[in-house]
Amino acid sequence: MQAFDFTEEKISIMNLSLNTIKLKSVDSTNNYAKALLKSGEPLMPYTVIYTKEQTKGRGRLGRSWHSKEEESLCMSLIIPNIRSSGITLLCALGVHRALRRLCPQKLQIKWPNDIICENKKLCGILTEGVKGFAVAGIGINLNSTDFPADIAHKATSLRVLTGKLFDGEELCREIATSVFETIEEYGGMLTEDAIREYTPLCANMGREVTAENAKGIATGIDPDGSLKIATEKGIANISFGEVIVTDIY
Ligand code: BTN
Numbered sequence: 001m002q003a004f005d006f007t008e009e010k011i012s013i014m015n016l017s018l019n020t021i022k023l024k025s026v027d028s029t030n031n032y033a034k035a036l037l038k039s040g041e042p043l044m045p046y047t048v049i050y051t052k053e054q055t056k057g058r059g060r061l062g063r064s065w066h067s068k069e070e071e072s073l074c075m076s077l078i079i080p081n082i083r084s085s086g087i088t089l090l091c092a093l094g095v096h097r098a099l100r101r102l103c104p105q106k107l108q109i110k111w112p113n114d115i116i117c118e119n120k121k122l123c124g125i126l127t128e129g130v131k132g133f134a135v136a137g138i139g140i141n142l143n144s145t146d147f148p149a150d151i152a153h154k155a156t157s158l159r160v161l162t163g164k165l166f167d168g169e170e171l172c173r174e175i176a177t178s179v180f181e182t183i184e185e186y187g188g189m190l191t192e193d194a195i196r197e198y199t200p201l202c203a204n205m206g207r208e209v210t211a212e213n214a215k216g217i218a219t220g221i222d223p224d225g226s227l228k229i230a231t232e233k234g235i236a237n238i239s240f241g242e243v244i245v246t247d248i249y
Contacts, residue, residue: 010044011173016180018173019044027056029076030126030137037078037130047078048176050169057139060126061242065139066148071157073140073168077179079188082134085239086190086225087183088113088127089198091136094179095123096201098171099140103161108203111218111227111243115140116203119248120156138175142166154249195221208246211238218245 009020026032029049036043054074057065067074079087092113099115099122100107110116115123126137141147141157143165158166186194199205204218209229216231226237 016046016177017044018046018048018176018180020048020050020172020176022169023049023051025053025055026051028054028058028137029074030058030128030135031056033076033078033135033137034128034130037133037135043078043080045080046176046180048172049076049078050172051075052168058126058137059124059139065124065126067139068144070168071142071144073138073142073166073171073175075172075175076135076137077176079134079136079180079183080132081188082129082132083188084190084224086194086223087134087188088125088136089190089221089225090183090186090188090194091125091127091138091179093194093198093201094182095125095138095140095175097182098175098178099123099158101174102158102166105161107201109198109201110245110248111202111204111221112225116248117156117161119203120154121151121249122156122158122161136179138179140171140175142168142171190221190223190225192223195223203248204243204245210244210246211236212241214238218243 007022033049053069054067059065092109113125123140128135143159144157147155209218214229214231214236216229219230220228226239229236
């Protein structure tokens with residue numbers, strides 16, 4: 001797996017040893033991580049793929065993810081021993097913990113794992129499963145000040161929020177450490193404590209939401225990570241797909 005301009009960094013932060021594979025350019029860090037897993041190459045427990053430029057980034061629900069060099073952070077974490085579908089929510093918690101140290105504004109999570117601020121998206125996460133591992137691809141708007149017309153009304157960046165410029169590589173270490181620590185802390189499961197941390201951060205709670213087959217008020221999170229919606233016909237559990245929050249996106 002050395003088809004790209006490649007360096008590798010092994011560092012220890014707190015009690016985590018991060019193994020970061022740094023690429024100058026790649027189609028998608030998630031694709032790279034999945035190919036690495038399929039190749040059967042032995043991997044260190046805390047492996048991160050980081051790139052300066054992504055040429056064919058992918059978003060949730062088959063969408064594409066646009067990113068510009070120096071303006072966005074694109075990274076993927078390889079998470080072993082997946083024990084719960086709630087892992088994607090744990091990743092959002094870990095990213096939220098890291099980003100809120102940098103932003104004075106209130107950050108929220110839009111179920112399942114967008115990080116938003118002032119109702120605009122700051123970060124998206126695409127989680128995919130391969131051979132018992134999860135690949136969590138994280139895209140953060142870092143230094144952008146203007147966005148493509150179709151997303152300008154619903155996107156923000158760390159620069160817009162703080163007025164500061166951010167270094168992708170440095171932030172990649174902080175985000176990766178925070179996500180792996182959060183997963184370790186909760187033993188890879190969306191435990192009651194994890195749900196207690198997630199729920200008050202979740203922008204959907206108590207608001208009107210619309211999913212493909214349900215419309216109602218978001219009332220909670222189940223241990224499998226699904227969103228509970230109180231509808232006219234009773235409680236609906238939504239595990240995947242688009243959930244629109246009225247007045248957000
Ligand atoms: C979404 O909100 O739709 C999820 C976006 C995820 C984007 C990141 S960027 C790094 C990683 N590689 C990809 O191709 N996608 C994820």
